[in-house]
Amino acid sequence: MAKRTLTDRLLKALKPKAQRYEIMDNVVRGMGIRVSEGGVRTFVLITRFPGHRTPTRRSLGEYPTVSLEQARAKARLWIELVKRGEDPAVEEERQRLAELRKRSVTFGAVSEDFIQQKVRSERRGAEVERVIRRVFMPAWDGRPITEVDALDVLAVIKREAHGPGYAFNVLGYAKRLFSWAVDQQVYGLQVSPVASLKPSKIFGKRKARSRVLCDEELRACWLVAEQMPYPYGPMLKLLMLSGQRHGDVGGMPWREVDLPKREWVIPAERYKGNAKGEAPHLIPLTDEMVDILAALPRFNGGDYVFTTTRGRKPTDLAEQKARIDAEMQAILQERGRTLPAWVIHDLRRSMRTRLSELRIPTEVAEAVIGHKKRGLTAVYDLYEYRDEKADALKRWGARLHAIVSPPPANVVPLPSGRAEPMAVRSA
Numbered sequence: 001m002a003k004r005t006l007t008d009r010l011l012k013a014l015k016p017k018a019q020r021y022e023i024m025d026n027v028v029r030g031m032g033i034r035v036s037e038g039g040v041r042t043f044v045l046i047t048r049f050p051g052h053r054t055p056t057r058r059s060l061g062e063y064p065t066v067s068l069e070q071a072r073a074k075a076r077l078w079i080e081l082v083k084r085g086e087d088p089a090v091e092e093e094r095q096r097l098a099e100l101r102k103r104s105v106t107f108g109a110v111s112e113d114f115i116q117q118k119v120r121s122e123r124r125g126a127e128v129e130r131v132i133r134r135v136f137m138p139a140w141d142g143r144p145i146t147e148v149d150a151l152d153v154l155a156v157i158k159r160e161a162h163g164p165g166y167a168f169n170v171l172g173y174a175k176r177l178f179s180w181a182v183d184q185q186v187y188g189l190q191v192s193p194v195a196s197l198k199p200s201k202i203f204g205k206r207k208a209r210s211r212v213l214c215d216e217e218l219r220a221c222w223l224v225a226e227q228m229p230y231p232y233g234p235m236l237k238l239l240m241l242s243g244q245r246h247g248d249v250g251g252m253p254w255r256e257v258d259l260p261k262r263e264w265v266i267p268a269e270r271y272k273g274n275a276k277g278e279a280p281h282l283i284p285l286t287d288e289m290v291d292i293l294a295a296l297p298r299f300n301g302g303d304y305v306f307t308t309t310r311g312r313k314p315t316d317l318a319e320q321k322a323r324i325d326a327e328m329q330a331i332l333q334e335r336g337r338t339l340p341a342w343v344i345h346d347l348r349r350s351m352r353t354r355l356s357e358l359r360i361p362t363e364v365a366e367a368v369i370g371h372k373k374r375g376l377t378a379v380y381d382l383y384e385y386r387d388e389k390a391d392a393l394k395r396w397g398a399r400l401h402a403i404v405s406p407p408p409a410n411v412v413p414l415p416s417g418r419a420e421p422m423a424v425r426s427a
Contacts, residue, residue: 006033011063014041030055031075033063043071045078050087058088105187107148108141113184114177124247126314131173135160145181149193154202165343167203211342213350215403220331220339221347222404224324231306231315234292236324239317239344241289241397243351243369246344251314253303259290262390271370279382281370284390286397317344351396358395364388 004010005026014023016039024032030047034057043060060071060078078088111132119125119132139156140148157170171194178192213221218240225236239249248266257264264283271281285293293305302311321344329339348369355365367385372378 001032006068008068011041011068015039025072028072028075028079030079031060031072043075045075047079047082049082049089050085105144105146105189106140106142107145108137110145110181110187110189111137111177114180118180126251126316127247127318128173128176130316130318131170132177135170136174136177144188145178146188150197153194154197165209168199171197171199171202209343209346209349211340211346211349212353213342213346216332216335216337217328217339217342218350218400219404220328221324222400223331224327227327228320228323230296231308232317232320234296235306235315235317238289238292240347240351240400241286241292242283242393243348243355243396244283245348245370246317250306250316252305254298254305255303257285257293257305259285259294262286262290264289266370279384282384282386282389283368283370284386284393286390286393288397289393354396354399355392358392358399360392360395361388364392368392 001022001024003024003026006023010023011033014033014035016035016037018037020034020036022032022034022044024030024046031043031045034042034044036042041063043063043066044057045060046055046057048055049058058078060066060074063071066074081088081091115125115129115132119128122128135156140152153171153174157167157174160170175192175194175197178189178194181187181189182192222237222240225233225240227233228236235249239246242249242264244266248271251270252264252266256266262285264285266281266283268280296305299307299311302309302313304311304314306315307313308315325339332339352365352369355368356362360368364385366373368389373381
């Protein structure tokens, strides 16, 4: 058996022969290179491994996938293990299993489990999943979850979350994820790194929002919706017309919609503030809402109304917020206006405020947007105001239409509390 100092130049020059042959290395005793009849060059180590009475040959890897330096380092490690009475094959398997376990407890792997086992069935599941995938995963996807600490979480939130309200929500989602991982008792996480973080101490006290979009801003928002393709444009229009939460509109499945009956019914278990056994939330559909929904595509792959995945997943309008802002700002600038900061939920508050302006009774306006009845009223008043809600939504639709397309100066509304046909003033 030939013996030489192996070099890359020598290894590259080795040619196959009629029979395989080996050249042993002068640098690491017992290591060599074997060349097969087909020209495959494999590093080998020949030594007396634990459990063997005579020297045996084991592969260290093929050249050039394994470099000469790597093969020598691996051979030296194996020789040390053999001296300690340990079998390198057993040690490599132990390391392989340890690596698999490590991969199964990375933040990304745990997050996928959390999304699949917990989040997907929740009312706001789409929003939670979006935050995890867009805010947390890029930072820690392949990192063991046990190595993510409170400073890591705060750094990501402060970098990604713009505005205290959003920061509160993102920290809340982080708290839920880590707490869930601790409860599973399979990821090696004993304590949530964010359990002691108090958002009010970090971001300040959470203030109740009072932003109401003015008529010009509502007009700009509607004009933007008209330019946006499916699913975002129709979704934004339905959001403005119905006054519902954007998570409920975005997560609407077709099974909740009955176009012939002109109804959209959100079951109690999917509606905020409700619990199983309580009444669902009924939204009467106006002519314009029915027209919007009737024109939408339907997919065999899933049941969601607003989707970019052929019905399999719902759409989150927040993904388009920056685009909506930019296009609204462009429209307002034409009138010398700027767009103050706002969030999508402000559309709901704006609609509710306009219902009061239209002299819609409080109990009806609250029923329209699905606010839960309180106290004895919730116990004794089980009336759902179906017709009253339909009338309120119709009147709001007419008001919104007047905001978007104001009548000419010589046209004034008839003096009535209801939205009536316009009368033309004589010249």
